[in-house]
Amino acid sequence: MKRKYNYFLLWSLHFFLFPVFGQQVTLHQQFNGRFDYTFIGNTMNTEENRGLGNSPCIINTTSSATLALQPDDTLEKAYLYWAGSGPGDFNVKLNDIDIVPDRTFNITQLSSGLVFFSAFKDITEQVLNTGNGTYTLSELDLSAIIPTYCPNATNFAGWAIIIVYQNDNLPINQLNIYDGLDYIGGGNLFLNFSLSSLNVIDNVGANIGFIAWEGDSNLAVNETLRINGNILSNPPLNPANNAFNGTNSITGSNDLYNMDLDIYEIQNFIQPGNQTAEIALTSGQDFVMINAVVTKLNSQVPDATIVIDDYLLTCDSREITVDYTVFNLESTNPLPANTPIAIYANGILIGTTATVGVIEVNESESNSITLQIPSEIPSLFELTISVDDIGNGTGIVNEIIENNNSNSVEISLIFSPEFNVLEPISVCNEGFGIGTFDLTIIENVVLIDFSHTISFHPTLSDAEMNLNEIIDVNNYQTTNGTNVFIRIENEFCFSITSLELLTNNCPPTVYNFISANEDGFNDYFFIDGLRDIFLNFQIEIYNRWGYLIWKGNQNTEDWRGEVTEDVKWNGDISADGTYFYLLFLNDPDYPKPLQGFLYITR
Known part of the structure; x- marks a missing residue:
């Protein structure tokens, strides 16, 4: 909110006592690679608001800006933001194409009850189809709204596009785009917020960009923008005491009335290893809204991740073979050869290995390892494989993300079915040692777990290969002293036992x-x-x-x-x-x- 203290002093002090509520600025999207960004956009205001009761109550419904990427630049993303006074106009056109927002933001100034809005739309496909040239936002019509806002000089409307592009000649950068709708009011009010998910590897060439609304060049009362406690400025365009003053750092324009598209160099204000940056704004008079923040950091590092593809279990063995793949996706530098890999069972280290070759950006390497599971590990356990881990959770490679290096799977070792040992069974000799046996009675005797299945086979080899199953188990004829082999199966394994079949010379009749x-x-x-x-x-x-x-x-x-x-x-x-x-x-x-x-x- 703009104020001149020689007007309505008591009313101004009343305004300073009331907070304004908005949506916190948070990370929306991250890009890693040979990326950079720029802004285009324009205001709908015809001139700058001049103070309480003196602001022009006229606003346009259309304005234009020009996109001019270089021939080697390839568009990656285009995000449109538009904002203004009032509850919101969410049906606009860009180059005569209807735009409906993906997300909207609102804040309310509780002292006056006045509301403000912004909206977001991913317009990547449209910009890809259009390319360089003029972009015109139209039908952003706040004509019926702004008379309510003109008396306290908060009437505004405007739009901006964040353009992310790729160029093979660029260094490896990490771009973070944050958005929301937060505010700074005036007097002793201030705004602080943190930019998270940074990965400062090299601070050379680092910068930060802002899309801000409702800033005025004629209001420079304790108006500062700080990062990590350091005041940002680009004089003469952005003096240290007037950061939000209707300027565009890309074009050098100072007539972007009531909005700012500014980029500041910050390489002297961040250090390698930083993962967050603290943003602080102060304003003794001007009412400023922050809609989007973009950071560009040099970030030539890999990002190792790992996935367990498959594993092979052997019956009655604590030895397993694990197939895995190490990835270097969404990264900005190759992953070195011999990056350590640690394998854990229920958190206990049971094996180590390493990558073999260099894994290039967006590439992967697959391999296998055979492990012996210690006897103290239960048969059901969690197997975890962790890349960039020397065996105690410590890594040796500096990565974009340090907490995405492991993958786990629950494993149950497999064992052959247990069974009861069988005593020989006998029937009467029917002649020359031949007897007829009912093998169905064996099932209830041999099985311990009745969910297991059994089959009978004439030889051990047949039982092992599951061949030549005896079909007529009710009337199986064989000679004295023959062994029949019983195959007992669970879901994964099988056991084999044998039963001796005897014929006795029963008393004649x-x-x-x-x-x-x-x-x-x-x-x-x-x-x-x-x-x-x-x-x-x-x-x-x-x-x-x-x-x-x-x-x-x-x-x-x-x-x-x-x-x-x-x-x-x-x-x-x-x-x-x-x-x-x-x-x-x-x-x-x-x-x-x-x-x-x-x-x-x-």
Whole structure:
């Protein structure tokens, strides 16, 4: 707010007691590389405000400015800001193209209730399409608003474009663009704010630019602009006591009424290593709003980042192989070869390595490392890989950003399924050592975790390769002493165990009735579970008087009532009646003969 103390002194003091609220100036965008910037813009005011009650109450709705980048300059970004008195006109045109803001800002002077605004639009595509030439902002119409603001000389409107461009002949710079809408009021009021995310490597050529509104050349009462406590000035255009005086540092103009596009050299006011800069404004009379700040710092440094691409786990092993990539993106200098890399498990250092070659700007390098996870680390742990780290969190490379050097992933070591050891199972010998086994009963015995799956295989190799799975597990036939191999799988690993299958010579069953009439039923002395099982058996048949009448073995046919020994009557056929048998199995499990009687009828 502009004031002359010889007018309305008490009213002016009343104004000094009330604050003005705005939006803090903060970092909007950062550029690293061979970049520089410039401003273009213009005011809508026809002349400078001259003080309370004396300001012209006329304002334009259109004005123009010229962009003239050099042939080797390549546009990177273009940001349009416009501002003025009142709650805001947010529908304007630039070269007859409708502009609707991406963001808006407002402040209110509580003592008067008057409000002010600014707006922001990314117009990069439009400027790329238009190129050099005249840019005209139109339809910024505050005609109905400014009569309210003219009595206290705060009527204004204007616009500016921040142009960021790239040129291969430029040094490596870091550009930071900050914006918001903050203020300085007058009297003893002052404004302080910090510019963060700086990375001062070399202060040569460093500068700072401002887009400010509502400054007047005729008001120079304790009006200072400081960085890190040092007053900035560009005399005669910007005297030390009148920083915001309607000037344009790029064109040298001093008729940019009620706005400033100023750039100051600051290489003597910052030091290598600085990460912030403190901005301080004072004004004993003038009301000034800061809308945008641009810093340019020489910043030829890399920025190492790292990503875990993949990792390989081996079952039942604490050894893992990690694939990773080191990047040097958004940087301004190559990353040196042999930049250290540290690997941590749950924060414990478990390995170190280094980059191999120089990583150029916007390039990367991929590699692998095999690690042995110590036994004290649990099977579920966080793996962290950190570049530019000598093993204790300390780096040796000066970088643009120092806190983006690590990448973590949760890893769970994998182990083969546990299982119960199986005892051999046996079934009755069905002949020549062959038995039929129901393998389905094994699942409940062998599994510890029933979410695991099992399959049966005839050989160890088949089980390892998961081939030739036994399908008919309910009726699996094999010979005595055969091993069947069981594959047990979880999500990642498998285990193999074996089961011995045995066949036993079960006691034979004697059917002791013979109807030797050749009718197809009970025509011979049948003993189930004998032939092809007890291969050395011998059987003897005796009549009721104890005489041996027949004997047989594995190689003879079953007895049909014939008499083959020396005791004979009625020829070779035995008579109806009761007979006795002795069955010698000749098996270690059956040392005594089986004996009993049988009946024969014809």
